Amino acid sequence: MTRPPESRPARRPGRDRSISLVSTALLDDLLTNTLDPGYRSAHDRGLPRHWWDGPLAAAGALLIGLVLVLAYQQTHRSAPAREAARSDLISRIHDLQKAGGTLDDRAKLLGAQVAALRDQQLSGTDRTSLRAAELAAGSTAIKGPGMQVDFGEPSSTPSATVGERPGLSQQPFIHDVDVRAVANQLWLSGAEAVEVNGIRLTSTSAIRFAGDSVLVDFQTISSPYTVRAVGDRDKMQLAFVDSAIARRLKTMEAVDDISFSFEGRSSMSLAAAAVSQPGYALIGVAPSASRSPR
Amino acid sequence: MIAALALVVGVVLGLIFRPTVPIWLEPYLPIAVVAALDAVFGGIRARLDGIFNAKVFVVSFVSNVLVAALIVFLGDKLGVGGQLSTAVVVVLGIRIFGNAAAIRRHVFRA
Known part of the structure; x- marks a missing residue:
């Protein structure tokens, strides 16, 4: 060199x-x-030496030392503040989630009380027709035979957490479209009630995404995903095996190493959905009595 | 020798008094740090070369900080602040490395 x-x-x-x-x-x-x-x-140029050469150099060195230590302190002072704000936000999120869960439980309890009181007032036939309507709307817990589909992200990918902050993993393989496709396929195969990770789907349910997480009716769910459906289990399984989403998940299982399995169940119970009362929709005129619009 | 002592005194003073940096000065702190390191290594090398001059040392440090801050300030106004900061850091970084290599040759004769 x-x-x-x-x-x-x-x-x-x-x-x-x-x-x-x-x-x-x-x-x-x-x-x-x-x-x-x-x-x-x-x-x-051979500049002459002055008496203030020494003090000047010392002053410059002092200034440099100050700058260096200032930068060090500035960097390390703001870091704990950021961390504190972050943990504060996380604890607030957890508190609010807990409060939401408590309110949800209370709503279910009160709903059950209302239903019990209403049942006391209703006649036998009214009660039967109400039960049928509730079953169709998904506002009551049910049980019956059906099938269950389990799928989830790969349990551990070696490169997932290397050099990254905890809490940030790599891009997920399974998105809302996959969960939605499984649920839709089960409806298509004749399911009478469907539940995703314990959240019962109704006619107004939506499976969407926010960032990388899947939302079912605005509640965040995460891998592994379990979709359960009550219905004719043989018919549902046959239709599901042959469906596009099953083939897609099968391929992802082979390529991306996700977990994927499904099985028929002789009996399973599904939770009730929190069905909101319609505020604007009123019962319309029955079709037989309606006049055709001009 | 006095300069080295003064550097340590500066660090200790900073640790004792813990001055706070105004918010508007914060973006220029990294630039000032690199300029300061460049001045330190340049000064040591000049001293080893036997051509150290206190006036040049102080003036070059202050003017480097000011010019670097001005470049970054203009860059921020024109929307290329990040790139210009990188340019300043690269140029001063190369000088730091070169001076460190010269100091190493002086000290270890290798």
């Missing part, structure tokens, strides 16, 4: 004529003349 001479005079223009390109000369100058040219020219 060749090195430039130790004390090399400042490069004057016109030297190194072999280097014709200005940019190359500039880079060459940058790499070889690392010392501030001021030192060399001051030395060459």
Whole structure:
């Protein structure tokens, strides 16, 4: 390795004529003349020494030390504040989720009380027709034979957490479209009631996404996903095996190493959905009595 | 020697008094740090070369900080602040490395 001479005079223009390109000369100058040219020219001019040389250098060094320690403190002072804000936000999210869960439980309890009181007032036939309507709307817990589809992200990918902050994993393989396709396929195969990760689907349910997480009726669910459907289990299984989404999940199982399985169940119970009472919709005129619009 | 002591005194003063940096100065702090390191290594190398000059040392440090801050300030106004910060850091970083190599040759004769 060749090195430039130790004390090399400042490069004057016109030297190194072999280097014709200005940019190359500039880079060459940058790499070889690392010392501030001021030192060399001051030395060459032979400036006289002053009494304030020592204090001046000391003052400069003091300033530099201050700048360095200032930057260090600035970097390390703001870091704990950020961390505190982050953990505060996380704890607030958990608190609100807990409060939401408590309210949900209370709503279900009160709903059950209302249903019990209403049952006492209703006659036998009214009760039966109400039960049928509730079953169709999904507002009552049910049980029956059916099938269950389980699928989830690969349990551990070696490169998932390397060099990343905890809590940030790589892009998920399974998206809302896959969960939605499974649910729709089960409806198509004759399911009478469908539940995704314990959340019962109704006629107004939506399976969507926010960022990388899947939302079912605005509640976040995460891998592994379990879709359960009550219905004719033989018919549902036959139709599901042959469906596009089953083939897609099968392929993803082979390629991306996701988990995927489904099986028929002789009996399973599905939770009730929290069905909101319609606020604007009223019962319309029965079709037989309606007049055709002009 | 006095300069080295003053550097340590500066660090200790900063640790004791813990001055706060105004918000508007914060973007220029990384640039100032790189310029400061460049001045330190340049000064040590000049001292080893026997051509150290206190005036050049202080003036080059202050002017480097000011010019670098001005470049970044203009870049921020024109929307290329990040790129210009990178340019300043690269140029001063190359100088730091070159001076560190020269110091190493002086000290270890290798």
